[in-house]
Amino acid sequence: MRAAALLALCLAGPALGQTVITSPAPERVRVTIYRDQSRGNERPQRQWLNGYALISETRAIAIPAGETDLRFEGVASGIVPQSAIVGGIPQGLLERNRDALLLSAGSLVDRTLGQRVSLRRTDRATGEVTEQDAVVRTGSDGGVVLQTAAGVEALRCTGLAETLVYDRVPAGLSARPMLSVRVRARQPLNATVTLSYLATGFDWQADYVALLSPDERTVQLQAWLTLASTDETSFVGATTQAVAGRVNRERTDVPPVSAPPLRLQCWPAATTTTLVRGPDGEFYADAESFPIPPPPPPPPPPMAAEIVVMGSRIMAERERLGDLQLYRIPEPVTVAAKAQKQVGLIDQPVVKVQPVYRFFFDAEDSDGDEEGQLVLRAQNRASDGLGLPLPAGNLVLFATGASRPLMIGEGSVRDTAVGEKVEVNVATSGGVRARLGGEGSERRSLTLTNDRSVPVAVEVELGRDDGVSIDAPKLIRRDGKLLWLVTVPANGTATLAYRLRR
Numbered sequence: 001m002r003a004a005a006l007l008a009l010c011l012a013g014p015a016l017g018q019t020v021i022t023s024p025a026p027e028r029v030r031v032t033i034y035r036d037q038s039r040g041n042e043r044p045q046r047q048w049l050n051g052y053a054l055i056s057e058t059r060a061i062a063i064p065a066g067e068t069d070l071r072f073e074g075v076a077s078g079i080v081p082q083s084a085i086v087g088g089i090p091q092g093l094l095e096r097n098r099d100a101l102l103l104s105a106g107s108l109v110d111r112t113l114g115q116r117v118s119l120r121r122t123d124r125a126t127g128e129v130t131e132q133d134a135v136v137r138t139g140s141d142g143g144v145v146l147q148t149a150a151g152v153e154a155l156r157c158t159g160l161a162e163t164l165v166y167d168r169v170p171a172g173l174s175a176r177p178m179l180s181v182r183v184r185a186r187q188p189l190n191a192t193v194t195l196s197y198l199a200t201g202f203d204w205q206a207d208y209v210a211l212l213s214p215d216e217r218t219v220q221l222q223a224w225l226t227l228a229s230t231d232e233t234s235f236v237g238a239t240t241q242a243v244a245g246r247v248n249r250e251r252t253d254v255p256p257v258s259a260p261p262l263r264l265q266c267w268p269a270a271t272t273t274t275l276v277r278g279p280d281g282e283f284y285a286d287a288e289s290f291p292i293p294p295p296p297p298p299p300p301p302p303m304a305a306e307i308v309v310m311g312s313r314i315m316a317e318r319e320r321l322g323d324l325q326l327y328r329i330p331e332p333v334t335v336a337a338k339a340q341k342q343v344g345l346i347d348q349p350v351v352k353v354q355p356v357y358r359f360f361f362d363a364e365d366s367d368g369d370e371e372g373q374l375v376l377r378a379q380n381r382a383s384d385g386l387g388l389p390l391p392a393g394n395l396v397l398f399a400t401g402a403s404r405p406l407m408i409g410e411g412s413v414r415d416t417a418v419g420e421k422v423e424v425n426v427a428t429s430g431g432v433r434a435r436l437g438g439e440g441s442e443r444r445s446l447t448l449t450n451d452r453s454v455p456v457a458v459e460v461e462l463g464r465d466d467g468v469s470i471d472a473p474k475l476i477r478r479d480g481k482l483l484w485l486v487t488v489p490a491n492g493t494a495t496l497a498y499r500l501r502r
Helices: 003-011 105-111
Strands: 019-023 028-034 051-063 066-073 085-087 093-099 116-122 129-136 145-148 151-154 161-165 178-185 189-212 218-229 235-244 317-321 324-328 333-335 339-352 354-362 367-379 393-400 405-413 421-439 443-450 456-463 469-471 476-478 481-488 493-501
Touching: 019 051, 028 189, 051 066, 129 161, 178 189, 189 339, 189 405, 218 235, 333 339, 339 367, 354 421, 367 405, 393 421, 421 456, 443 456, 443 481, 456 493, 481 493
Parallel strands: 019 066, 028 235, 189 393, 354 456
Antiparallel strands: 028 051, 051 189, 066 178, 085 189, 093 178, 116 129, 116 161, 129 145, 145 151, 189 218, 218 339, 235 324, 235 333, 317 324, 354 367, 367 421, 393 405, 405 421, 421 443, 443 493, 456 481, 469 493, 476 481
């Protein structure tokens, strides 16, 4: 590709006599990421993020008098064009456009379909370089067919080193995602232009880590704010924040800015005796034409007795935003393209908790055997070591082992306001069990066993049909449920006997 021609075309205007001003990058940028509400408590899929971000950029631009095509390079590739707001241009904004195709080997072929290009060949043995005219007859997906004076052939299927050379950049291709607007100014001015827009392909997640104390009465609670982006653009030194809570936003499907790759394929002729099958199963002129294999995977890390996770000491600062919660990162950070970043969110050294083993039985059943569901329960109040909004996310629970913490379960935390009850289902325990037995048609016996060396709190819910009552003095009613609340001693049992009345 001829560098001089490329540079001239990149600087050229879209039409003769029309002024084009290009702003290559913002001077300052703010990124506010909104969580994907549709995924609930599931983890975000790193290759398919359905959250979004509000990007606010500040750019200093010299605008001449008259009509100007003003191009903002380096915007997010997932920009929602109709959401863009351009400020700082006093005379007026005429139109705006998003350039939706990035410069790549595949897009160059697609945009020159049916047009003449130069086919450059290098003899591997002698190093001799030749060029000839060729017409592109197929697109970039599945093999590129060229027509030359010698006939029709597929690119890079002759055994020679081949490449396509273009004398210009086709219209509509950009090396970076770009938004262009046409403005009109009565006189030249130096403007501080603000560009704000929504962009898809972002998400964030709260990740909690809880370490249970030896007496199982408190946890040390930490949380990380994980920012994720699948966008093509990196925002360097951005003022970054995340918003928790439900925002009413209609779904907007925006085709991403694409940069299609070049996929080459050779087809066997009437016989394959002169062709060589490559490691990918395709036929090539010789072994030198095989595609370059991917590098081997790195060797596994050496085994160690302990893994130390080092994290950023930056802590997000919480602010109120109406009915929403805003978490502001106090220092500029880089929201990198196709990457994740973690900063501290919560660090509460002592939070009062109550581990409870939960069961559910139909009171009319005559037999049953279940393992207990371990639930970590707490009150979100300052007197218990919390007292702050908890955004939805995942929680991993560790217990203090003999030499190091050991994972005992994981669950999910819902969006929890101050004063609400926090409950996280973290594990199923085979050491705390319940067995239901029938004694005649109306009598039942429920026995709990605990093989742990400490007493455990157990909550059993008994369901029943309408018209059926349960005669048992140990049952209580709470939130419309019939519950048996009991502490089972270490290595002990507890029994509930009840009678059904219809």
